[in-house]
Amino acid sequence: MFEKKRTIIGLETGTAKIRVAVGEQSATGALNIVHVSEVESNGVVKGEIVNPGAALEDLRNALADAEDQANVEITHVVLGVTGRHVSGFNNRGVKMIPSADREITEEDVEDVLKDARAVALPNGHCMIHCIRQNFNVDDRTNLPSPVGICGSRLESYLHVVHGNKDRSQTAFKLLKQLELGVDEMAFNGLASAMSLLEPEHKELGALVIDLGAGTTEFVVYANRIIKHTGVVAVGGHNVTNDLALGLRVSQVQAEQLKLKHGEAIADDSCKGQIITLPTDVGLPARSVNLEHLRRIQALRLTETFEIIADALTDNDLWECLGAGVFLCGGGSRTPRIQELAEKVFQLPVTLGKSSLSGPTSVTSVPEFQAAIGLVRFGASQRARRSTGDSFMERLAEPLKAISAWRNPVKAR
Ligand SMILES: Nc1ncnc2c1ncn2[C@@H]1O[C@H](COP(=O)(O)OP(=O)(O)O)[C@@H](O)[C@H]1O
Ligand SMILES: [Mg+2]
Missing domain, CATH: 3.30.1490.110 (Dna Ligase; domain 1)
Incomplete structure (x- = not known):
């Protein structure tokens, strides 16, 4: 006989990509991530939807792809939220x-x-x-x-x-247009931490940093509880912007240079090295100094970590980080980012992988952690409801604004 499995969908409307994580939960509660779909995100700036028309199309495509690839029908999602307002x-x-x-x-x-x-x-x-x-x-x-x-x-x-209600509602409205219900809503940083951390990390104390394109989310756990959460409205796009301005190249060239030659630390090894850029027809040949490139990148990344370090100081959290720092998000792919984070935080730094089960080609992708964690958040909220922990349910449940939208969807 088939074991009945529940599908839980995590949806991150990221600045760079829209990601849909598909999780399956067995009758015994075991959770498995089966798939993550992603599409380019064209309507999101700094974690907030600013072009609903473009975001609707991207959501439709990402959800349809997840349905096809994972062979599931999506009727409800666990929605991630971020932005400077959070x-x-x-x-x-x-x-x-x-x-x-x-x-x-x-x-x-x-x-x-x-x-x-x-x-x-x-x-x-x-x-x-x-x-x-x-x-x-x-x-x-x-x-x-x-x-x-x-x-x-x-x-x-x-x-x-907490976050601004109107800004959080935009995604709800788009999902309603796609005739999808929202089971839960969760802060992306909390979701990333729920994906990366094992119970012992939460016990020992850990700082999780998700370095996205428009925002960087961070969460501190210690003694198994959440001590602090925050959003820095800075991400990989800022690094690219800085490079475009500082090296006087286009945004596209700056992004390519970052991905090909970037590092989080500028040391003597890159002194005097010149990179020649491919020339556009009719334009003079251009070159950039590798040391400048890495210095600009290192400055922005150091500043981002220092903002988080200041939050640790302000909230008296340095003493409770026994398991150190965990990094995820696209920015954590930057070569030598671990070294830079160790320098700023003076703590051991781990490049995070999900602690959930699933194919490693999915669970080890740094950018997928928020979407995967949203699945775990959805599962944990379900478990609370089914154990009759109505007390916690009332406390921990996020906006339950959309119970009326729970009609199954056939066509979107
Ligand atoms: N190898 C790399 N070096 C530096 N930055 C990178 C690298 N790979 C990806 N990124 C950056 O990561 C960002 C995208 O991260 P992601 O977690 O997908 O963002 P979001 O979740 O906000 O959509 C982009 O700014 C991209 O330039
Ligand atoms: Mg993200």
């Missing part, structure tokens, strides 16, 4: 327990989490995630669950990821 912070809730000998109950926990959730978000923003961190009972700190403990003051901590 950010995360920790928030605290407090509840006084009237008598000191009173045992903390589920109800107290619900109350204190409700208090922690009562946050004033910037105008027009909505919560994408509201994730439970830990609890304190009087001077006992970092408790995973306080139920049954006696104390007088209960504190809870939540990590809130």
Whole structure:
């Protein structure tokens, strides 16, 4: 007899590519990534859809390709979100327990989490995630669950990821036009971390950085909980722009030079080396200095890492990164990026591969990690629902705006 498998689809509307990851979950909960489709992304700038017409076509093509290649029918997706409007912070809730000998109950926990959730978000923003961190009972700190403990003051901590509602809704609307439902919505950086990290990395503490084309997402896990999330509105396109300006070449030439000759570190080995560019008919021959190229590239990448390092300092996170730094995204293909990251963070750096099972030709691709992680996020939310953890469901569920769109699709 056939084992019934569920299909979970992760959709990343990236700046460079739209990616559709197809995962299968067995009845026992085992998750397998079977395929990732990608198409050029023409309607996205810095992680946000700015040309809905072009994005709709790209989405249609990417989803159709995934259906063909993986032989599945896609009716719902887990949608990734990013952009400069997305950010995360920790928030605290407090509840006084009237008598000191009173045992903390589920109800107290619900109350204190409700208090922690009562946050004033910037105008027009909505919560994408509201994730439970830990609890304190009087001077006992970092408790995973306080139920049954006696104390007088209960504190809870939540990590809130929020973003601009209108900007997040554009992708929902396009998917609605394609008659697709959105099961969940998740921050791309969180998804990448969910793809790359094993439980022991989360326990030891890890910084995950996804170096995309328009944005760089980062997430810090420690003691198995999310400590921090952020987006730097800088990516590989900025490196290319800098090269185009600094070397006085076209964007296309700058991208080609970056991919062919680029490195994250400019050292003496490239001093005095000249690269001759292929000439267009009628134009004089051009050449660029390899050292200049790599210096420009190294400057932008160093600056990006330093912005993240500053966030670690501001949030007091340096001490909790025992497993080091994990890199993914197209930018992590830059030769010697590991060396540069080690220099900036003074931590061991790993070029990440997905910890999920699936063909290595899929799971080891650095650019696929966000889409793959969205599948894992979808599976984890499903598991919470099926174990009846309605409490966590209420807390961790992102925008559930589209339950009405759940009609299966035949033709788009
Ligand atoms: N070998 C490489 N060296 C430097 N940059 C690279 C390399 N390969 C890909 N990139 C850059 O990675 C970026 C695309 O990354 P990707 O993760 O696909 O972006 P997104 O998820 O935002 O669509 C582009 O800016 C591209 O130039
Ligand atoms: Mg990406």
